[in-house]
Amino acid sequence: MVGCANSLIEKANSLIETVNSPIEPQKSPIDGLARLNKGDFSGILSGKRQYLKLNGENGGVIMKFSLRLHEKVKEIWEKTHQHPFVEGLGTGDLPVESFIRYMKQDYVFLIDYSKLFALGSVKARDLDTMAVFAKLLHETLHGEMELHRGYAARFGITKQQLEETKPTPNNLAYTRYMLNVAHSGSLEELISSLLPCAWSYWEIGKMLAAKYPLASEHPFYGDWIKMYSSDDFGSFAVWLIELLDQLTDGKPEWELAIIEEHFLTTSRFEYMFWDMVYRGEDWPV
Ligand SMILES: Cc1ncc(CO)c(N)n1
Incomplete structure (x- = not known):
């Protein structure tokens, strides 16, 4: 019992030490991005210092x-990680038609998006x-969507055909929701509604790479x-997380x-997106 109490005290002390450790002076988001582009992910997501701070008062x-x-x-998110579509990407067993x-x-x-x-x-x-939002716009249009164009080309699907895809009800509801928040809400609401996209995809990517090394x-x-x-x-993703924390x-x-509710809603939409493509859901009429 005493040992248990001691270890709890040790834990608490180390937590206090962690939160008291000097925090780097706040850099501009561009500096932060340059740092992160060099692959410095120390403490992100799992690191206590990233998420906890002592309230001085x-x-x-x-x-x-x-x-x-x-x-x-x-x-x-846990349920999303276990979804057969996501699992299938990791095991390689996902039918190509679904993909x-x-x-x-x-x-x-x-x-x-x-x-x-x-x-x-x-x-x-x-x-x-x-400037970072402009970079994100550029990277999505020219980096991320190039991945899709590359996959499509392997199946003789042209850029034009890709662009003419009619969104399913679920896809449309998801994007309309986010666009509505972006048009009528605050910057914080905008970030929160799109954050599950960036953050959960990164988590899925890392989770699959760790679980299935090949x-x-x-x-x-x-x-x-x-x-x-x-x-x-x-x-x-990290830049968006840090910006939202600051704001x-x-x-x-x-x-x-209100901001939290957007994050919850679009997290649900993320799950539904995987499920919708897995099941091949489309307009019923
Ligand atoms: C539905 C969906 N969510 C998130 C991402 C990540 O950008 C994506 N490509 N698609």
Whole structure:
């Protein structure tokens, strides 16, 4: 019992040490991005210092808002990780027809998703933030969507055909939801509604690469795993997470609750997107 109490005390002390360790002076988002592009992921997601800080006034431990979001959707994301479509990407057993269906739907999804970054630039309150959103827009249009165009080309599907894909009800509902938030909500709401896309894909990419070490070498699904588990892709997710943490710092609970609700809703849409392409859902009439 005493041993147990001692180890608890040790744990608490190490936590306090962790949160008290000097925190780097706040750099601009562009500096942060350059750092992350070099692959410095120390402490991100798992590191306590990234998510916890001591409240100087009352000494209580405060959770970073992104950790609160992550906690809120833990079960949904866990279920997503176990979805047979996602699993199939890792094992390589996913039927190619399902993947093609996904890729076409995802291509038109990404057209609208990239507009969220454009709107992020519009709503940004400083030039550095504006520039990173512009970079995200560029990377989505020319990097991520190139992956889809490459896959499509292997099946003789042209860029034009990809673009003409009609979104399923679920896809349309998802993108309309985010675009509506982006047009009528605050920058914080915009980021929160798109964050499950960037963050959960990165988590899926890393999870699959860790669980199936040969997955990134798979002749077909390997490129997909490589892209979404990459540090480059992750650096954008991390930038969005850090920006949202900065922007929500000190916000009243009523506002945080609205922002959290968007994150929950689009996390659900993420799960439904995988399920929809797996089942081949489309317009019933
Ligand atoms: C549906 C969906 N969510 C997230 C991403 C990651 O950008 C994507 N490509 N598609």
